[in-house]
Each structure stands twice: as structure tokens, then as C-alpha cells.
Amino acid sequence: xxxxxCCEKVGLKRxxxxxxxxxxxxxxIKANGEGSWRSLPKNAGLLRCGKSCRLRWINYLRAxxxxxxxxxxxxxxxxxxxxxxxxRWSLIAAHLPGRTxxxxxxxxxxxxxxxxxxxxxxxxxxxxxxxxxxxxxxIPCKRRGGRTSRSAMKKSNGGTVAxxxxxxxRHAHGGAVLPSDEKGHGGAEGSGSDCGGGHGLxxxxxxxxxxxxxxxxxxxxxxxxxxxxxxxxxxxxxxALLVDVDQLLPNEFWETTxxxxxxxxxxxxDMGGDVWVADEHGVGEGxxxxxxxxxxxxxxxxxxxxxxxxxxxxxxSEMEECNSAVTMDRWADMxxxxxxxxxxxxxxxxxxxxxxxxxxxxxxxxxELHLAQQQPPVPMGGFCGxxxxxxHSWLLFDSLYSS
DNA sequence: AACTCACGCAACCGCAGACCT
DNA sequence: CAGGTCTGCGGTTGCGTGAGT
Numbered sequence: 289x290x291x292x293x294c295c296e297k298v299g300l301k302r303x304x305x306x307x308x309x310x311x312x313x314x315x316x317i318k319a320n321g322e323g324s325w326r327s328l329p330k331n332a333g334l335l336r337c338g339k340s341c342r343l344r345w346i347n348y349l350r351a352x353x354x355x356x357x358x359x360x361x362x363x364x365x366x367x368x369x370x371x372x373x374x375x376r377w378s379l380i381a382a383h384l385p386g387r388t389x390x391x392x393x394x395x396x397x398x399x400x401x402x403x404x405x406x407x408x409x410x411x412x413x414x415x416x417x418x419x420x421x422x423x424x425x426x427i428p429c430k431r432r433g434g435r436t437s438r439s440a441m442k443k444s445n446g447g448t449v450a451x452x453x454x455x456x457x458r459h460a461h462g463g464a465v466l467p468s469d470e471k472g473h474g475g476a477e478g479s480g481s482d483c484g485g486g487h488g489l490x491x492x493x494x495x496x497x498x499x500x501x502x503x504x505x506x507x508x509x510x511x512x513x514x515x516x517x518x519x520x521x522x523x524x525x526x527x528a529l530l531v532d533v534d535q536l537l538p539n540e541f542w543e544t545t546x547x548x549x550x551x552x553x554x555x556x557x558d559m560g561g562d563v564w565v566a567d568e569h570g571v572g573e574g575x576x577x578x579x580x581x582x583x584x585x586x587x588x589x590x591x592x593x594x595x596x597x598x599x600x601x602x603x604x605s606e607m608e609e610c611n612s613a614v615t616m617d618r619w620a621d622m623x624x625x626x627x628x629x630x631x632x633x634x635x636x637x638x639x640x641x642x643x644x645x646x647x648x649x650x651x652x653x654x655x656e657l658h659l660a661q662q663q664p665p666v667p668m669g670g671f672c673g674x675x676x677x678x679x680h681s682w683l684l685f686d687s688l689y690s691s
Numbered sequence: 692a693a694c695t696c697a698c699g700c701a702a703c704c705g706c707a708g709a710c711c712t
Numbered sequence: 713c714a715g716g717t718c719t720g721c722g723g724t725t726g727c728g729t730g731a732g733t
């Protein structure tokens with residue numbers, strides 16, 4: 289309404305910048321410095337909106353910009369910062385010299401976010417959501433089209449960046465992916481051509497999650513063969529997300545779990561999803577707690593420990609003896625600190641972050657929560673592979689954000 | 692070889708807070 | 713203090729591209 293447009297749009301050029309325009313802009317800023325974006329185009333002889341000039345300068349022409357692939361370290365930084373800061377790209381960019389918020393935002397949206405999740409429809413109606421593990425870990429399965437990043441193509445001699453995503457992420461009902469359409473952060477996850485769209489019907493290379501009105505069935509028959517422990521007809525809550533861990537490469541299982549968990553548990557995240565880990569009894573069976581509380585909307589179900597993976601949580605036989613009911617959601621949903629003390633107090637153990645060493649080798653007995661193997665004691669199916677630092681962080685987040 | 696399709700990324704848009712008058 | 717302007721930010725769009733069919 290009362291607000292004048294940032295510039296007179298009539299007669300202004302839009303779209304890609306030419307080398308000539310770049311030159312003009314650079315020369316002008318070199319001579320006059322940044323700022324006064326509104327008047328800059330006119331003074332510099334550019335038929336561009338001031339905003340456009342600013343964007344071009346900040347995202348592309350500045351001399352201090354770093355070019356090339358995002359390194360593994362940078363990626364890690366982005367993930368960590370995003371966990372705590374959410375989509376505040378400019379703040380994240382401030383921690384990555386030479387990277388722009390736009391670049392990080394694009395990288396997140398095209399590389400990282402789809403590794404982590406894409407589930408839960410915006411309208412809240414029941415329906416299947418399929419998570420594609422190709423997106424998560426870059427499993428080399430066939431894909432139809434797509435291009436690799438330009439920078440990756442330029443440096444044909446493999447860098448540290450993982451292979452591009454290889455499969456499609458499909459939603460049974462196309463459209464937005466995250467619940468954030470209730471207005472909030474995260475909306476970009478489903479932006480544009482990203483896995484939205486609901487195109488295609490062929491099974492994804494990774495995982496299938498079924499549609500259903502209340503009952504979700506693992507469609508392993510339509511996905512690649514696997515030895516899922518999760519029974520095919522096992523009922524899951526609607527919109528639960530089934531992750532076929534057989535599709536994960538060795539050593540990626542815990543990274544993926546961690547990524548999922550950090551996303552779900554992020555204080556900035558409003559999804560409220562839970563992470564479930566199935567044992568050979570499946571999800572929701574073999575324990576009273578799971579029977580009471582089954583995966584539901586927005587939940588993530590890790591359906592099995594991949595073959596060959598050293599599972600940090602107990603083998604099935606041990607799980608029968610131990611109480612295997614504790615799932616990650618217990619942590620997410622409850623006051624973390626309270627939960628932590630409760631769990632370990634019940635088990636008569638010290639909190640694992642108090643002393644990993646002493647409790648790590650404790651034998652697994654009925655009703656106890658620690659593991660029989662050389663792993664830090666953790667709740668069954670929950671927080672396996674996390675460091676005490678991670679847990680401390682979550683506790684910190686919880687205390688910070690729950691107030 | 693032609694076509695399709697999904698991808699990456701540059702650029703655009705609208706909003707909101709900071710700043711100015 | 714109010715209203716206008718500027719700037720920065722996050723979300724979104726759409727084009728160019730190249731792998732797969």
C-alpha cells in the first residue's frame with residue numbers, strides 16, 4: 289500500500305547480468321564504494337533496479353567471495369549452525385568467510401535439506417510421504433535427468449563433495465513438504481522444483497511409504513530388495529516416514545540418524561516429528577511402550593540396522609531382555625533433562641555423559657538400559673552414536689527454548 | 692540424435708526493521 | 713512520534729544445463 293516500490297520498474301532490465309553490466313557495476317563501486325543502492329544504477333549507467341545491483345554485487349562480484357564447492361568443513365558448519373539458528377542464512381554466512389547467505393541457502397535447499405527430510409504434508413490430511421534415501425546419502429541408483437553442479441563439473445577430478453543426489457523425492461500428494469506453511473521457517477524445503485510436484489509414480493530407489501489413511505505399509509516389494517526387519521504389513525501411523533536403512537551405505541546409518549534427529553530436535557523446528565528405530569519385532573511390537581505409542585504424523589522410522597553395520601544398540605536377543613521401548617521421541621517430547629535422569633536413574637546407572645568409560649562395558653540385563661557391547665550406554669534405540677556433547681547441546685537447547 | 696526431466700543457481704519478490712526527516 | 717525511504721533478509725521462481733531415456 290503506501291509503500292513506494294524500491295525502484296521504477298518500467299524500462300529496467302531484468303534477468304541475467306551481462307559481463308558489460310558487471311563491469312559497469314564493479315567500476316562504479318570501486319570508485320564510489322557500496323551503498324546508495326537506489327541511486328547507484330542511475331549513476332553507474334545501469335538499467336537495473338538498485339536492489340538488483342546490490343544483489344549482484346553481494347552475491348557475485350565482491351572480491352572476497354570464495355568460489356568453488358562447499359567443503360566438508362563448511363558443510364558441517366552449515367549443518368551445525370542451521371540446527372541452532374534455523375534459516376537465518378545471513379547469520380550462518382557470517383561464520384563462513386567468502387560465502388554468501390544466498391549461496392548457503394541454495395546449498396542447503398538443494399543439497400542438505402533433502403538429505404534430511406521431506407515429509408509431512410502442509411494441509412494435514414492423511415497421505416503418504418516418501419523419503420528418498422538417495423537424497424540423503426547419494427546412493428548411486430539410476431536417475432533420469434538432472435545435472436551436476438557447475439563447480440563440480442568444472443573440477444572433474446573428484447573433490448570432497450559427495451556425488452549428486454541420485455533419485456527423486458516424491459510425495460504422494462505433491463506440494464509443500466513441511467508443515468511450515470503455518471508460516472514459519474522451513475518453507476523453503478519444499479520450494480520450487482524440489483521434490484514437490486508429485487510427479488511420477490515409479491518407486492523411488494530408496495524407500496517407500498505408503499499411503500494410507502491411517503495405516504502405512506512398507507512397500508518393500510516396490511522398492512529395491514531388502515531385508516527390512518520391519519514387517520511389510522506393519523501398521524504405522526499416517527504420515528509416518530519410513531526410512532529403508534538397507535539403502536544406506538556402511539557408516540552412513542548413524543550419520544543419517546543423527547542428521548534426522550538433529551533436524552527433528554532442532555529447537556527452531558516445529559515439525560514435532562519423532563524418530564523410531566525398528567528392531568526385528570518391528571515398530572510398536574515387543575514392548576509395552578511402543579504398543580501404546582506408535583509412529584504417527586511426521587515421525588521417522590528407521591526400519592532396520594543395515595546389514596554389516598555394527599549396531600550400537602542391542603541385538604534382538606538382548607533387546608528382549610532389556611527394555612527396548614525407549615525411542616528417540618521420548619527425548620524430544622519430554623523435558624530432556626528430566627528424561628535423562630529418569631532413564632538412567634531407573635536403570636540405576638550414572639548418566640552416560642557423566643562417565644562414559646565406567647559404564648560402557650556394563651552387562652545388559654533385564655530391565656537395564658546399557659548395552660552389552662563396547663558402546664556408551666544409551667537408551668535402547670535412542671541417541672545411539674551421539675556424543676555426550678550432543679546430548680549436552682540438546683539439553684542446553686531445551687533449557688533455552690522451553691522457557 | 693532428439694527429447695525429457697530434474698537439478699543447481701542466479702535473480703527476483705515481498706516483507707520488515709533500521710534509519711531518516 | 714509519524715511517515716517515508718533504504719537496506720537486508722528469507723522465500724521463491726525460472727532458466728540453462730546435462731544426464732538419462
